[in-house]
Amino acid sequence: SMCTRQELCEPEKVSLICGLLRQSPPGEFGQVVQDLSALVQDDKLVRQEAARMGACHNKNNFTPIQINGRTVLLTHYNNLVGNRFFDPQHKFSFEFDHLRGVPSKPQLHGVMLDEGELWREALHKGLKAYVSSHFPLGNCCVFKKSLGKRQMFVACIEAHQYQPSNHWNSLWKSDWTFALTPFTTQVTAIFLLQIHYFKHANLHVNVSKSVSETLNVIDQSQFATDFVKFVKAEDTKFHVAILENIQALSEDIWGKNLRRKLPVTRTFMNWNKLLNDQHLKTSVSNTEVPL
Numbered sequence: 001s002m003c004t005r006q007e008l009c010e011p012e013k014v015s016l017i018c019g020l021l022r023q024s025p026p027g028e029f030g031q032v033v034q035d036l037s038a039l040v041q042d043d044k045l046v047r048q049e050a051a052r053m054g055a056c057h058n059k060n061n062f063t064p065i066q067i068n069g070r071t072v073l074l075t076h077y078n079n080l081v082g083n084r085f086f087d088p089q090h091k092f093s094f095e096f097d098h099l100r101g102v103p104s105k106p107q108l109h110g111v112m113l114d115e116g117e118l119w120r121e122a123l124h125k126g127l128k129a130y131v132s133s134h135f136p137l138g139n140c141c142v143f144k145k146s147l148g149k150r151q152m153f154v155a156c157i158e159a160h161q162y163q164p165s166n167h168w169n170s171l172w173k174s175d176w177t178f179a180l181t182p183f184t185t186q187v188t189a190i191f192l193l194q195i196h197y198f199k200h201a202n203l204h205v206n207v208s209k210s211v212s213e214t215l216n217v218i219d220q221s222q223f224a225t226d227f228v229k230f231v232k233a234e235d236t237k238f239h240v241a242i243l244e245n246i247q248a249l250s251e252d253i254w255g256k257n258l259r260r261k262l263p264v265t266r267t268f269m270n271w272n273k274l275l276n277d278q279h280l281k282t283s284v285s286n287t288e289v290p291l
Helices: 010-022 029-040 043-060 115-134 220-257 271-277
Strands: 064-067 070-073 084-087 092-097 102-108 138-147 150-163 168-179 183-197 203-217
Touching: 010 029, 010 043, 029 043, 064 102, 070 084, 070 138, 115 138, 115 150, 115 220, 150 220, 168 220, 183 220, 203 220
Parallel strands: none
Antiparallel strands: 064 070, 084 092, 092 102, 138 150, 150 168, 168 183, 183 203
16 A cells, blocks of 8 residues: 555654664663654554564673573674573573563573683683773673684673763673684774763764784683783773873864854853743743753
8 A cells, every 4th residue: 555645654664663773872772662662653563673673782782681690791692593592601591582671491501511612711711800800890701603613702891881860871892703723813803882972962972993913822821811911902002092082072073063153152042031032932841952
């Protein structure tokens, strides 16, 4: 059937819903789903798409969840089939409902204790000690994948602060990928920092960086130590670069280029008072809006 100009077709609704859900900042997916339900007024359709997009959102953001007293990261690397995930550290798997945010059906998931698994455990132990001491609320996990005869490892770090009552949410995440090869290995990392500030503004900051380095591989203990040293050094460089750029961002870009070309008075305009003065019979909210 043809769509009227007022009413969107279902495929158009799906496209719009998915587009908005895809843009959900970390920590705000549930709120976006609620807002869309109110706007679209088709709860079944919104829930159907939210379940699908929620899976992508959680895996992309390395969302940490609690199950059996353990913290497990949801990622593409430990996603088994459908909505089932695997915790390599405690050797169990579980299902996760991305819409309700609830894990269920945990069961044992055996892992062969081969050389690759012993290396994974050594790397995880070293990385966890580092993350625990350097991130106020950080989580990490090392995952192992076999590509033919090659053992691939991915170390994931996630740290977030969600403070909607203070009008901001933020996420720091990184993943570190390498193969277990004799003598040397190439470690490739991708960082992503996302910040959303929404008091008197709607400011999204996304900072990403990739690094690559060759590390020596002699034995488990040496490599775990050198790997953690590399992670710490690169984390510090990324952190310092962000701090150095914040001042430039706030003063130069935000102060000059992003504002309208008006005098900076550092005061708020009371739009209600202005409208009353103009004798206009228009009502606006009582919130004062920055120039």
